[in-house]
Amino acid sequence: MLVIxxxxxxxxxxxxxxxxxxxxxxxxxxxxxxxxxxxQAILKLGEKTPDQFECQMGFRVANIE
Structure with a gap:
């Protein structure tokens, strides 16, 4: 589920x-x-897959399972 x-x-x-x-x-x-x-993805050091993204409008988007 995507959340802002x-x-x-x-x-x-x-x-x-x-x-x-x-x-x-x-x-x-x-x-x-x-x-x-x-x-765009917001990557943490050492991680291959991002858990958060930043949309072009400046909001942070996360996919919560």
């Missing part, structure tokens, strides 16, 4: 991405095959 990290809060993508010009046609982040296509 805003300070101490977790927001749903529907609350943030619906009005974003970078979102897909359904107002969702462009998430494909474990990658955020409308942003």
């Amino acid at each position: 990290l805003a300070g101490e809060q977790l927001l749903s993508p529907q609350q943030v991405c619906q009005n974003c010009l970078m979102a897909d046609q359904s107002g969702q982040p462009r998430w494909r095959q474990g990658q955020l296509r409308c942003g």
Whole structure:
């Protein structure tokens, strides 16, 4: 499940991405095959797969399972 990290809060993508010009046609982040296509990965040192991404609008996006 994708969530938007805003300070101490977790927001749903529907609350943030619906009005974003970078979102897909359904107002969702462009998430494909474990990658955020409308942003970039935030990698931690020594890790191969990111657990957070930063969208082009400046929000942090995480995939929580």
